[in-house]
Amino acid sequence: MNENPEIGLEDFAVSSPGAMAWRRLKLNRAALVGAAVLAALYMTALFGSFISPYDPAARDYGAPNHPPTLPRFVDEYGKFRMRPFVYGMKMTDPVSQRWEYDFSRKYPLRFFVPSEPYKMWWVIPMRTRLTGVDLPGVLALFGRDSVGKDVFSRVIEGGKISLSIGLVGITVSLLIGMLMGSLAGYFGGWWDVAIMRVVEFLLSIPSLYLIIALRAYFQTQGVFGIGGSQVNSSQMYLIIVVILSLIGWAGQARVIRGMVLAIKETDFVMAERALGASTLRIITRHILPNTMSYVIISATIAVPGYILGEVALSYLGVGIQEPQVSWGIMLEDAQSLSAISNSPWLLFAPASLIFITVFAFNFLGDGLRDALDPKHRR
Amino acid sequence: MLRLVLRRLLESVPLLIAISLVTFFLLFHTPGDFLAALRLDPKISTEFLNRETERLGLNHPWHIVWLRWLWGVVRHGDLGHSFTYKIPVASLIGARVCNTFLLALTSTLFAWAIAVPLGIIAAVRQNKLADRIASAVAFLGLSIPAVLLALVAVYFAAVTGAFPTGGMRSDTYFMLPSAWERMKDIGRHLILPTFVLGMGGLAIYTRQMRSNLLETLQADYVRTALAKGVSYRAAVMRHALRNALNPMITLFGFAFSDLLSGAFLVENVMAWPGLGRTTIEAYMSKDLFVVAASVLMASVMLILGNLLADILLALNDPRIRYE
Numbered sequence A: 001m002n003e004n005p006e007i008g009l010e011d012f013a014v015s016s017p018g019a020m021a022w023r024r025l026k027l028n029r030a031a032l033v034g035a036a037v038l039a040a041l042y043m044t045a046l047f048g049s050f051i052s053p054y055d056p057a058a059r060d061y062g063a064p065n066h067p068p069t070l071p072r073f074v075d076e077y078g079k080f081r082m083r084p085f086v087y088g089m090k091m092t093d094p095v096s097q098r099w100e101y102d103f104s105r106k107y108p109l110r111f112f113v114p115s116e117p118y119k120m121w122w123v124i125p126m127r128t129r130l131t132g133v134d135l136p137g138v139l140a141l142f143g144r145d146s147v148g149k150d151v152f153s154r155v156i157e158g159g160k161i162s163l164s165i166g167l168v169g170i171t172v173s174l175l176i177g178m179l180m181g182s183l184a185g186y187f188g189g190w191w192d193v194a195i196m197r198v199v200e201f202l203l204s205i206p207s208l209y210l211i212i213a214l215r216a217y218f219q220t221q222g223v224f225g226i227g228g229s230q231v232n233s234s235q236m237y238l239i240i241v242v243i244l245s246l247i248g249w250a251g252q253a254r255v256i257r258g259m260v261l262a263i264k265e266t267d268f269v270m271a272e273r274a275l276g277a278s279t280l281r282i283i284t285r286h287i288l289p290n291t292m293s294y295v296i297i298s299a300t301i302a303v304p305g306y307i308l309g310e311v312a313l314s315y316l317g318v319g320i321q322e323p324q325v326s327w328g329i330m331l332e333d334a335q336s337l338s339a340i341s342n343s344p345w346l347l348f349a350p351a352s353l354i355f356i357t358v359f360a361f362n363f364l365g366d367g368l369r370d371a372l373d374p375k376h377r378r
Numbered sequence B: 001m002l003r004l005v006l007r008r009l010l011e012s013v014p015l016l017i018a019i020s021l022v023t024f025f026l027l028f029h030t031p032g033d034f035l036a037a038l039r040l041d042p043k044i045s046t047e048f049l050n051r052e053t054e055r056l057g058l059n060h061p062w063h064i065v066w067l068r069w070l071w072g073v074v075r076h077g078d079l080g081h082s083f084t085y086k087i088p089v090a091s092l093i094g095a096r097v098c099n100t101f102l103l104a105l106t107s108t109l110f111a112w113a114i115a116v117p118l119g120i121i122a123a124v125r126q127n128k129l130a131d132r133i134a135s136a137v138a139f140l141g142l143s144i145p146a147v148l149l150a151l152v153a154v155y156f157a158a159v160t161g162a163f164p165t166g167g168m169r170s171d172t173y174f175m176l177p178s179a180w181e182r183m184k185d186i187g188r189h190l191i192l193p194t195f196v197l198g199m200g201g202l203a204i205y206t207r208q209m210r211s212n213l214l215e216t217l218q219a220d221y222v223r224t225a226l227a228k229g230v231s232y233r234a235a236v237m238r239h240a241l242r243n244a245l246n247p248m249i250t251l252f253g254f255a256f257s258d259l260l261s262g263a264f265l266v267e268n269v270m271a272w273p274g275l276g277r278t279t280i281e282a283y284m285s286k287d288l289f290v291v292a293a294s295v296l297m298a299s300v301m302l303i304l305g306n307l308l309a310d311i312l313l314a315l316n317d318p319r320i321r322y323e
Helices: A017-027 A029-046 A151-187 A189-203 A207-221 A233-263 A267-274 A279-290 A292-315 A327-333 A337-342 A345-372 B002-028 B046-056 B062-076 B089-124 B129-143 B146-160 B179-217 B220-227 B232-270 B275-284 B288-316
Strands: A072-074 A080-093 A098-108 A110-120 A124-132
Touching (some): A017 A345, A029 A151, A029 A345, A151 A233, A151 A292, A189 A233, A207 B002, A207 B275, A233 A279, A292 A327, A337 A345, A337 B146, A345 B146, B002 B062, B002 B288, B089 B129, B089 B232, B089 B275, B129 B179, B179 B232, B232 B275, B232 B288
Antiparallel strands (some): A080 A098, A110 A124
């Protein structure tokens, strides 16, 4: 039967759609760069407490508005040094808080330096940080703010909130969107009418106006019994995630409903129904998996929306509250004209991080769309 | 066409009522009210506070306040009084709505005027240098959030002094000699906010325009046109472009929502006296009717924007009939 006995069926490469998508994604350099940048950002946030050289909340009244100083390898005589160092700086004008280099003082960069005790991931007690310089030197990679808090450490600390809000927000809103979309699409009738009216309602209020109103409501009423009249800053985090998700699911639900409407008429769903499969099984095993490529793409593209939502709210003063730090809060600190013109690093440190994150997500999302959706041509 | 407009307007009425209901509900379940600050002051008597509560109509449950307000809106077109400014809400936010509308209009024009030619160039010269540059610009514009761009614009204005750092008018506006000078003054203040708000739309429109045109250029009628001797230029501009514009107009309707939310932020960063800025101020001081009217107005603008997109779509494409 087999004319060429050496070649068996197992010798043919059988690629699953997932493997094919992965191969296409690997060819897309921009998407890979995006993914790598995101991995680095999230890892930095995860190990943030260890990586940041200072306690992000610690004030240093000796170094207000200290400009950024990057570690150098070449000293003032042009001599190369193996161990990088930072120059000391002295304040020349206490009124305008101008700083100048003091070339007589050098502080070598040290690794695994002892520090004041802190907790890693809220549990592990630690007394070591990754880098630091000897006192009274200042390792201000991104500068200091007006009360001498280290901006680099604050950017890392803020990243924990800003980066995680994106992931948590998209997860919650996708879950709601998938549930509502498949209910409306699969069952139709009253389910469809009711859910789609809510979706239309949510989509016809300009989102920021609705977010502002919801934010005020949850502050007093709390979410799922958490919060209430006394909302502390970490509960505010939860409230913001819930608000962003409560608004974000509408768009997802509308698209998923459309897809479900098409998929439920296909032959394989008909066959499954004829075999007597339960509705739950049909939806979870056959219909939702077929919406997966859309879900993955739209999740990647939507994450920046949540990050920016937090930034917008915190910037307007109704988001994350001090003493917690987020990139939005840092922007709010930087909004005054004097801050912008005298210590622009307060603006540019969080701004560039936000920009890089959004850029990386867009790159990755674009690549995923090309990889997962063969019909989509650019 | 007229029937479409009427039907859409009628359909939006229950939606607007629902929006105002939700706004009132949410605002009444928030901590404190407009008099909260006065209550803390021991020098202010309880009788006075009670009288004030009654005068402002806040002594009723929220749904009564809402119904009364709604009745006023329907019956007399009265949006209520601002607690803070003690003037009718309509005259307070009327000018603000116009300012937001002006900003939205200029930034939309800015975005379209650049995006459509840029998209055409990118599509016609697919994968050439011009296309790559256009794509890079679009990608950059898409990734810079409006808040950031606004802050950087303010930084730019503060450092160079080339543009005003915020607001809509100079301090000397009312002393300017002629209407022309005043218009120029507002125009100078408009440049940066327009640029900031237009950037986001610019990126989306360029990418969309490019892929639409690429798709229509593959169509048989373009090949036919080329085959019967129409110049490439005419085939693109007269035959393909018009069909490629259709999805853009639909996109305009969707983008209007983003435009309003973007304007909300840009107004707050750049001190543009528009609806978004008024809303957040009124929200902070719990100026109930101002917030309710602002949310309502923003929703009305959104609905009108979508309606406008539908009308434009029908005008551009005779095949589309809404019946």
